[in-house]
Amino acid sequence: MPTLVDLTRTMDPENRARVHESFKALETVIAPNITYLSPESGGRDRMMAIFGCTAGDLPDGEGWGEDLLTDMNTHCGTHVDAPLHSGRLVEGRPARTISDIGLDELFRPGMVLDLREWVQPGTAIPVAGLAAAVEATGRDIEPGDAVLLRTGQERWTMADAEYYDYPGMTGETTRWLTSRGATVLGTDALAWDRPFPVMKKAFEETGDPGQIWDGHFAIRDKEAFIVQQMTNLAALPLTGFTVGFFPMKLPRTSAAPARVVAFLPD
Incomplete structure (x- = not known):
């Protein structure tokens, strides 16, 4: 029997009261x-x-x-984003919803990219960090891989302001992963992109709309499934395991809460 490692956050309603006062609008993605x-x-x-x-x-x-x-969002807790979350068209075709995704697409070989020495709070994760973390696994990203980003966010709780000032991905770095074949993109951070205030400030300062949610919008070019609010990545080896991402079976939604489990061979 394989060893099972739960990578799912508990959607505890008591955590809603622990959400930092500056981020109360996020309660519905923390817990019902x-x-x-x-x-x-x-x-x-x-x-x-x-x-x-x-x-x-x-x-x-x-x-x-x-x-x-x-009072529960489909993006509540550890959840899988369907391509529809990134737009109506993905790769020029109608974007798929949660109910369009087969379980075989969500049971994939996994690898952990340990990015802790490469990242800073509230900033973009650099390509150099991704490349170094891939090299540390001892193998390349293969088509169909689930790539899980360990950014060090396990240090914080929802009561800490630091929990909301996470390192995030950009369009460039998201495409770096999908171009190498990754089809599931997971993170231990609250969200995939840089924090909303960081992107908003960058847009205001530059006028560049490419600063807005560019990590998620990159999925419009190359389909992948983003998984956010993962936990317990420290319990995994860097590679040599399989991950099952099992979302609630909801019809036509842009996301669904999921039980995410890693299967480690004996």
Whole structure:
């Protein structure tokens, strides 16, 4: 049996209260609100209403456990972006949605690019860093690979301002990976691109629209699936494993929360 390594962040609603005050608008991509209907209260009441029974009719006076999720973005927690997230057309064709992607496309050989010595908060990840990290794995990127970026964001929690000032990718560096055959692009950062305030400032200073969300827009040229908010990359070797990215089966959406698991051979 392979060793399983969970690379998925827990979508804990308590984390919504921990979101730094400057980033409260991001709550819906951190976790849903959850209403817990326990067997001794809400779940019991639901069963009594459905079956017309009393608590005395139920084993130990208990019903079922049930939970309601609300206020949740499809880009919540560890999630897979479908090409549609980057635009209506990808490679000149209608962009695919989550329900268009086969599971075989999301079960791929993986490699970790350890970029920690190459990155700085709130700045673009350099091509030189990517190249050096690929070399450190001992092999080249192969067509169909899942490339996972370890930027060091595991040091921070959602209560830390540093969590939101992550190193990010650009159009140039995204194309550097996809041109080499990577089809799944993962990161331990909150997002793939540079932080929104960084891109906004660069656009205001230069007037260059190419500064706006250029990492994601690069997918319009070469299709790939971006996976954000990963965790536990330190538990993986640099290569020699397979990763399964298993998104919720939602119809026609631009993303879906996913359980991401690495499979390490014995």
